[in-house]
Amino acid sequence: MTAFSTWDIVSNLLLAARWTVLLSLAAFVGGGVVGLCVLYARIARRAWLRRAAALYIELFQGTPLLMQLFLIFFGLPLLGLDVSSWAAAAVSLTLWTSAFLAEIWRGCVESIPKGQWEASSSLAMTFPEQLRHVILPQSLRIAVPPTVGFSVQVVKGTALTSIIGFVELSKAATIITNATFEPFTVYGFAALIYFALCWPLSKSSQILERKLNVAHHHH
Amino acid sequence: MAYSFDFSSLGDYVPVIAKGVAVTVELIVVGGAIGVAVGIACAWARALGPRWLKPIVSAYVELIRNTPFLIQLFFIFFGLPAAGVSLTEMQAAILAMVVNLGAYACEIIRAGIEATPRGQFEAGASLAMSPLQTFRHVVLVPALQKIWPALSSQMVIVMFGSAVCSQISVEELTFAANFIQSRTFRAFEVYILATLIYLLLAVLLRQAMRGIGLILFPRRRAAR
Numbered sequence: 001m002t003a004f005s006t007w008d009i010v011s012n013l014l015l016a017a018r019w020t021v022l023l024s025l026a027a028f029v030g031g032g033v034v035g036l037c038v039l040y041a042r043i044a045r046r047a048w049l050r051r052a053a054a055l056y057i058e059l060f061q062g063t064p065l066l067m068q069l070f071l072i073f074f075g076l077p078l079l080g081l082d083v084s085s086w087a088a089a090a091v092s093l094t095l096w097t098s099a100f101l102a103e104i105w106r107g108c109v110e111s112i113p114k115g116q117w118e119a120s121s122s123l124a125m126t127f128p129e130q131l132r133h134v135i136l137p138q139s140l141r142i143a144v145p146p147t148v149g150f151s152v153q154v155v156k157g158t159a160l161t162s163i164i165g166f167v168e169l170s171k172a173a174t175i176i177t178n179a180t181f182e183p184f185t186v187y188g189f190a191a192l193i194y195f196a197l198c199w200p201l202s203k204s205s206q207i208l209e210r211k212l213n214v215a216h217h218h219h
Numbered sequence: 220m221a222y223s224f225d226f227s228s229l230g231d232y233v234p235v236i237a238k239g240v241a242v243t244v245e246l247i248v249v250g251g252a253i254g255v256a257v258g259i260a261c262a263w264a265r266a267l268g269p270r271w272l273k274p275i276v277s278a279y280v281e282l283i284r285n286t287p288f289l290i291q292l293f294f295i296f297f298g299l300p301a302a303g304v305s306l307t308e309m310q311a312a313i314l315a316m317v318v319n320l321g322a323y324a325c326e327i328i329r330a331g332i333e334a335t336p337r338g339q340f341e342a343g344a345s346l347a348m349s350p351l352q353t354f355r356h357v358v359l360v361p362a363l364q365k366i367w368p369a370l371s372s373q374m375v376i377v378m379f380g381s382a383v384c385s386q387i388s389v390e391e392l393t394f395a396a397n398f399i400q401s402r403t404f405r406a407f408e409v410y411i412l413a414t415l416i417y418l419l420l421a422v423l424l425r426q427a428m429r430g431i432g433l434i435l436f437p438r439r440r441a442a443r
Contacts, residue, residue, distance in 0.1 A: 062421055064379035066393060067414040074406030079222050152285065159287035163386060170289055183297035191286045191294060198285035 004180045010189055016172030017193050023168060024155045024197075026090050031097025031154070038102035043109055045127060053102065060099030066160050068092045073164040089161035097154055104146045108139040145212060149205035152198045159194070169193060226408050232399045239395030240416060246391060247378045247424065250316030254377070255370065257317055258324020263354055265325060266332045276325070283322035288380045291315050296387045312384040312391075320377045327369045331362030364436045371428035375421045382417070392416060 041053035060068065073088035083091070112135055120134040162171035173190040177183045229236075264276045283291065295318070296311035306314065335358050343353030363370070385394035396413035400406050 059418075062418050063414045064382040064393075064417055066379075066382040067396075067410055067417060070393075070396070070410045071407070071414065074400065075410060078407050156285075156287040159289040160383065162289070163383075170287065170293075173290070173293070177297060182301065183293070184299070184301040187290055187294040187298045191282075191290050194286045194290060195282060199281065202281075202285055 004176070004182075006185065009176055009180065009182070009186055012176055013169060013172055013186070013189055013193055016167060017169045017197070019166070019168040020155065020158050020170075020194075021197070023086075023089060023093065023158045023161065023166070024151070027093035027097050027158070028151055028154050030090065030094035031101055034094060034098035035101030035105065038098055039105045039109070040131070042102055042106050057099045057103050060096050061103065065092070065096050065157055066163065068096055069160060069164055085161070085164050085166040088164055089158070089166045093154065093157055093161070096157065097150075100150055100153070101147065104150060105139065105143055108143040108146075109135055111142060112138050142212065145205050145209035148201055148208060152201045152205075155198050155201070156194070222407070224408060225405060226412070228403050228405050229399065229408055229412060232395075232402075235395045235399060236392070236412070236416070239390060239392040240420070242389065242391040242394075243378070243381055243420065246312060246316060246381045246384065246389070247374065247420075250313045250320060250381070251374050251377065253313070254317045254320025255324050257321030258328050259359065261321060261325035262328035262332055263359075265329055267350065267354060280322045280325050283319055284326070288315065288319050289383050289386070291319055292383060292387060308384075308387050308389045311387060312381070312389045315384075316377060316381060319380065320373065323373050323377075324370060327366050327373060328362060330369075331364075331366035332358055334365055335362055360436065364432070367428070367432045367436070371425055371432075374428060375424055378420060378424060379417065 038053050038056060041049045042057070044050055044053075069088065069092045072092045073083060073085065076083045076088070116134055116138065117130065120130040125133065158168055159170040162168060162174065165171070167175070169190055173186050177186045180186065261276050261280065264272045265280075268276070292312065292315040295315045296306065296308070299306065299311075339357050339361075340353055343357040344350075348356065381391060382393040384391055385397060388394065392413055396409045400409045403409070
């Protein structure tokens with residue numbers, strides 16, 4: 001039997017952390033794109049679109065992420081779709097992220113004064129044009145801090161994918177623990193790696209928010 | 220490919236689900252109550268406590284808020300026994316929820332305390348109240364009232380997080396769902412049912428928090 005040094009533990013955890021980062025990026029980018037579509041539906045002129053988007057957001061925000069993972073991982077194969085744990089993880093985290101981002105961004109869009117809508121509408125802009133040229137550029141500024149803040153939730157959310165067998169940082173920690181019988185050290189280091197990933201995001205979200213508030217007061 | 224749903228096969232497992240729901244409710248009630256108490260203590264320490272205590276509480280809050288609940292739970296359940304502290308599954312789950320909620324509640328409650336006008340503290344002092352009395356009678360209740368909706372949302376999030384406790388074989392709702400899934404292979408039906416129950420529990424928890432809010436802050440109701 002080979003003995004694991006502390007460095008072996010850390011380096012193996014770091015190798016696995018690459019998958020945490022990759023999955024977080026995939027979920028965040030994918031969730032951003034889907035979230036933009038959901039946002040569009042959520043503020044659309046057609047009432048049924050708005051209602052459908054509200055229901056979508058309610059469903060994903062109102063149920064545990066773990067259940068969503070299970071439904072996709074165990075449920076879809078029953079429909080004849082073969083999903084790997086990576087695909088199930090990426091899809092469910094993307095959908096989950098999209099619902100939260102859409103709701104965050106809706107708040108930002110709604111904070112834009114009504115006059116902006118009216119002014120752009122009086123310039124004969126269509127709804128997509130209003131969004132593209134007037135509303136979204138202004139909302140973007142307000143949206144950055146909470147969006148960065150939410151990215152922390154995405155990174156932490158990826159830990160749950162270990163439960164459906166996707167080998168990222170948490171799963172690697174469990175595997176290494178089973179080999180070394182040093183749960184204290186292994187989970188301790190895993191926590192530190194998560195912290196190293198998340199804390200800069202939390203901190204920059206706070207700093208951005210403060211900056212934005214200062215800028216806001218000068219107007 | 221067509222899939223025919225068959226919820227009837229779940230009929231035999233109603234007691235298993237009921238027990239799972241009971242354990243989930245126990246987790247959130249016990250973990251929630253103690254967690255909020257820890258949150259209040261930490262918020263006090265961070266806003267008004269002695270200087271040496273502040274960095275410790277800050278470190279705790281930052282560490283918990285920036286690591287996943289799953290890792291916290293595993294650290295407590297698998298890691299602490301290695302350090303000589305042995306806990307049952309249920310104790311570990313509740314401790315993890317308390318530690319987790321305590322950090323988030325601290326931040327939320329602190330925001331409420333910081334929104335309290337300076338004059339309130341001074342008014343308390345001028346009535347010869349000690350700082351702790353001022354905190355307890357003058358500052359805390361209005362602060363809690365301000366942040367009650369945010370705290371309620373956090374409780375719901377923590378309840379969703381409790382699904383993870385199935386991983387250390389706490390027999391809560393998700394554990395029950397996994398068990399039934401392994402017996403019946405009716406994954407879709409079981410997890411849809413469990414998801415709907417969580418949805419319902421979230422609604423009930425929000426209502427309960429609203430009810431507690433009405434009892435704790437009756438003045439506001441009278442003022443309306």
